[in-house]
Amino acid sequence: MTDQAIEIKDFKFRYRGTKELALDGISLNVSKGEFLVLMGASEAGKSTLCASMNGLIPHYQRGKIKGNVSILGMDTRENKVADMSEYIGMVFQDFEAQLFSTNVELEIAFGPENFAVEREEIGRRIEKNLAYVGLEEFRNRPPSTLSGGQKQKLAIASVLAMQPQVLVMDEPTTDLDPISKQGVFDIVNQLRQRDDITLLVVEHETEETLNADRIALIRDGKIVRVGPVRDILRDVDFLEEMGIMPLGIPRLFNQMNYPVLPLTPKEGVEEFSKTGWKISGEKYAQLLANEAGADEKKGNLLIQCKDLEHTYPNGVKALKGIDLDIYQGEIVAIVGQNGSGKTTLAKHLNALLTPTEGEVFVNGLHTGEQGVYEIGKKVGYVFQNPDHQIFSELVYDEIAFGLRLRDVPEEEIDQRVKEALEAVGLTGFEQEDPFSLTKSGRQRVAVASVLAVKPDVLILDEPTTGLDYIEQRSMMEMVKELNRQGSTIIFVTHHMWVVAEYAKKVFVIKDGKLLLSGSTREVFSKEDELIESFLRPPHFVQFSNLLGKTFLTPDEMISAIEKD
Amino acid sequence: MNIDFFIDIDTVVHRLDGRTKILLFLFSFVALVLFEDPLYILPIGLLILTQNFLARAWVNIWRIRILLTILTISSVIMWNVFASGETHLFWFVDLESLLYSLARTMLILLMIISGMNLLSTTRNEELVLGMIKLGLPYRVGFAISTSLRMVPTISSSIYTISQAQRSRGLDLESGNILERIKKYIPLLIPVFISTIRGTNVFGMALESKGFGAREERTFYLAMEMERRDWLVFAFCILVMATAIYLNSLGYGDIAGLTKF
Numbered sequence: 033m034t035d036q037a038i039e040i041k042d043f044k045f046r047y048r049g050t051k052e053l054a055l056d057g058i059s060l061n062v063s064k065g066e067f068l069v070l071m072g073a074s075e076a077g078k079s080t081l082c083a084s085m086n087g088l089i090p091h092y093q094r095g096k097i098k099g100n101v102s103i104l105g106m107d108t109r110e111n112k113v114a115d116m117s118e119y120i121g122m123v124f125q126d127f128e129a130q131l132f133s134t135n136v137e138l139e140i141a142f143g144p145e146n147f148a149v150e151r152e153e154i155g156r157r158i159e160k161n162l163a164y165v166g167l168e169e170f171r172n173r174p175p176s177t178l179s180g181g182q183k184q185k186l187a188i189a190s191v192l193a194m195q196p197q198v199l200v201m202d203e204p205t206t207d208l209d210p211i212s213k214q215g216v217f218d219i220v221n222q223l224r225q226r227d228d229i230t231l232l233v234v235e236h237e238t239e240e241t242l243n244a245d246r247i248a249l250i251r252d253g254k255i256v257r258v259g260p261v262r263d264i265l266r267d268v269d270f271l272e273e274m275g276i277m278p279l280g281i282p283r284l285f286n287q288m289n290y291p292v293l294p295l296t297p298k299e300g301v302e303e304f305s306k307t308g309w310k311i312s313g314e315k316y317a318q319l320l321a322n323e324a325g326a327d328e329k330k331g332n333l334l335i336q337c338k339d340l341e342h343t344y345p346n347g348v349k350a351l352k353g354i355d356l357d358i359y360q361g362e363i364v365a366i367v368g369q370n371g372s373g374k375t376t377l378a379k380h381l382n383a384l385l386t387p388t389e390g391e392v393f394v395n396g397l398h399t400g401e402q403g404v405y406e407i408g409k410k411v412g413y414v415f416q417n418p419d420h421q422i423f424s425e426l427v428y429d430e431i432a433f434g435l436r437l438r439d440v441p442e443e444e445i446d447q448r449v450k451e452a453l454e455a456v457g458l459t460g461f462e463q464e465d466p467f468s469l470t471k472s473g474r475q476r477v478a479v480a481s482v483l484a485v486k487p488d489v490l491i492l493d494e495p496t497t498g499l500d501y502i503e504q505r506s507m508m509e510m511v512k513e514l515n516r517q518g519s520t521i522i523f524v525t526h527h528m529w530v531v532a533e534y535a536k537k538v539f540v541i542k543d544g545k546l547l548l549s550g551s552t553r554e555v556f557s558k559e560d561e562l563i564e565s566f567l568r569p570p571h572f573v574q575f576s577n578l579l580g581k582t583f584l585t586p587d588e589m590i591s592a593i594e595k596d
Numbered sequence: 597m598n599i600d601f602f603i604d605i606d607t608v609v610h611r612l613d614g615r616t617k618i619l620l621f622l623f624s625f626v627a628l629v630l631f632e633d634p635l636y637i638l639p640i641g642l643l644i645l646t647q648n649f650l651a652r653a654w655v656n657i658w659r660i661r662i663l664l665t666i667l668t669i670s671s672v673i674m675w676n677v678f679a680s681g682e683t684h685l686f687w688f689v690d691l692e693s694l695l696y697s698l699a700r701t702m703l704i705l706l707m708i709i710s711g712m713n714l715l716s717t718t719r720n721e722e723l724v725l726g727m728i729k730l731g732l733p734y735r736v737g738f739a740i741s742t743s744l745r746m747v748p749t750i751s752s753s754i755y756t757i758s759q760a761q762r763s764r765g766l767d768l769e770s771g772n773i774l775e776r777i778k779k780y781i782p783l784l785i786p787v788f789i790s791t792i793r794g795t796n797v798f799g800m801a802l803e804s805k806g807f808g809a810r811e812e813r814t815f816y817l818a819m820e821m822e823r824r825d826w827l828v829f830a831f832c833i834l835v836m837a838t839a840i841y842l843n844s845l846g847y848g849d850i851a852g853l854t855k856f
Contacts, residue, residue: 151816
């Protein structure tokens with residue numbers, strides 16, 4: 033018997049119908065009981081590598097394959113996926129598609145049932161794994177009624193019930209709010225303590241990888257580097273180059289040319305006290321004064337919610353009395369836990385939904401009376417999933433769709449499509465097939481199609497979900513530029529660093545109510561209240577809070593640091 | 597949006613074995629198609645409604661009331677076109693054809709109600725297990741239950757997609773039929789594509805959980821035919837036998853009816 037859980041030797045894979053190798057000579061060994069995190073930009077081959085581990089490649093997704101993947105000594109070519117699944121479990125990103133049962137207990141039973149495990153034993157495994165992920169009180173609930181975080185925990189429990197020795201998770205927390213994310217990673221860390229299970233997790237968020245043993249970085253189908261977590265996370269420049277978000281704390285110390293790079297907020301504070309640096313009170317006051325000054329210059333009142341309530345036809349009350357004002361030229365983030373009502377709120381701002389109680393005004397117009405067709409001209413809405421709106425064969429037609437519906441003359445359409453494509457950085461893509469673009473490309477097409485109508489306000493629902501760090505940055509830089517040109521921006525998001533760096537104002541929604549609102553700095557200084565609504569600021573902001581001042585980015589802090 | 601039909605409560609009907617509930621559905625179908633005369637369909641209909649009442653499943657019927665109303669109106673008119681009789685009433689409607697169309701309409705409505713009784717009181721897994729114990733292969737049972745499961749998933753994606761397109765200015769409510777059909781293209785394509793993508797992950801997740809790994813498979817859900825099941829079963833046989841006997845004697849037809 034080998035002590036390696038995963039052995040990959042010079043593995044190459046090309047999907048059927050494509051020319052380029054998705055995996056190009058991967059060699060990787062993971063020993064039993066290890067916890068390895070796999071990171072890399074979009075399309076680097078992370079999911080392909082995951083699918084290669086349990087034999088989905090080559091048995092389910094066909095293509096050309098070279099080299100070997102062996103799990104606990106079993107070659108994936110010679111073993112069917114179903115047979116492998118007894119030894120290697122797989123948790124997917126899409127938590128809707130991987131749950132098939134009508135209640136939580138039966139979901140966990142599904143795997144063991146397939147292996148003809150005795151009923152009593154299945155019962156024991158259900159108990160054990162429900163307790164393990166903390167879902168005991170939900171045992172009789174249909175999975176569809178659980179929150180995103182609970183669904184993902186259930187998916188993990190249902191895989192653990194098969195008692196695999198290797199567990200692969202492909203971006204298990206992408207769609208989750210920060211605290212649910214942490215909940216999932218708490219389970220992962222618990223699993224890490226066990227030496228009978230080997231973990232391989234694909235993750236975008238650098239903060240969550242701190243407890244792993246090693247990180248493997250993948251680019252263009254090749255493993256570029258494998259090493260201990262702390263070594264890799266300290267290599268700030270290399271991470272940036274790889275398209276992975278470096279942690280804010282080491283980034284700050286790195287930029288200050290300090291020899292030691294702490295990683296966590298606690299380490300940061302400790303190290304900071306040794307540096308002899310001081311945060312200039314004067315400069316901080318200046319920062320606050322600038323912000324207050326910008327706030328006073330705010331434009332006209334654009335959107336107004338007055339005691340807004342919304343009850344869905346099935347009786348669920350999603351919004352319970354929200355009062356808020358949004359002014360022209362603002363860039364605003366709406367944040368909150370999965371299911372807190374933030375998307376329901378956003379949909380009221382362009383009249384997709386109308387209040388069941390209270391009122392919403394856009395530009396002084398009552399949304400209930402005007403309807404989405406009229407309000408939609410002023411307020412554009414980009415949905416979370418671009419695949420929920422793209423249908424044309426050409427990028428050009430997709431972007432022209434809204435204009436044609438509103439009978440804009442063809443010559444003007446031509447001009448506007450051009451402008452919209454330029455704004456999203458897709459000039460020259462007019463004749464491309466939108467479905468052939470990457471997720472971030474499709475996201476941009478979706479934004480352009482809304483921009484072309486020239487709305488005053490742009491609402492973006494989770495604009496950065498499913499994108500890698502570089503794509504997230506360029507998406508948000510584009511949004512920032514649109515804001516600079518005069519668009520009012522409202523975005524809904526789970527990504528706290530995006531809020532920290534791009535939003536000027538934040539609305540925190542909890543259980544259908546407005547829990548907190550104010551400037552981003554104010555809101556992020558109230559960590560306790562944020563945690564109450566299942567949110568927490570990025571590590572860097574936590575670190576600065578511990579130092580007594582709230583800084584949103586390392587650059588901001590650097591400009592206020594005085595060296596002795 | 598919750599479009600699942602199963603109602604998770606404890607009633608006499610819910611407690612019945614999955615097999616019994618499936619058989620109830622099949623028996624009611626056979627009993628209903630035997631007769632042309634609404635008078636003979638009526639007692640079977642009352643039994644189905646009693647089942648619905650006991651199962652407290654009326655909410656599901658109420659949910660599809662619009663569909664049922666449309667079906668009722670179109671069916672009452674349509675069957676008159678496909679049948680004629682000797683006693684002319686008005687226009688193309690004869691007394692016999694009217695009775696016949698009423699009977700057919702009752703048949704359709706009662707079939708739907710009976711099907712709804714089954715779905716409202718039977719968990720997806722119980723349905724599969726019931727079908728398997730009645731002799732269907734597991735994969736077939738699972739396929740049927742998966743397609744039932746797809747319904748809510750697809751309708752929720754239709755809902756999201758129609759919102760996305762409406763906020764881009766698509767107005768589905770105006771225009772003539774041809775224009776309206778054209779307007780559905782921006783809905784249908786994303787629905788197809790997102791469904792296909794979802795199905796792909798579903799397939800992978802299924803394989804990864806060992807679907808079809810062993811010839812034999814266990815079921816965590818316990819299922820025993822109990823005394824109440826046999827009683828219901830016996831009652832069903834009795835009703836069926838009576839229905840078939842009456843039918844063989846020539847009762848339940850409409851005299852003077854010609855079907856096309």
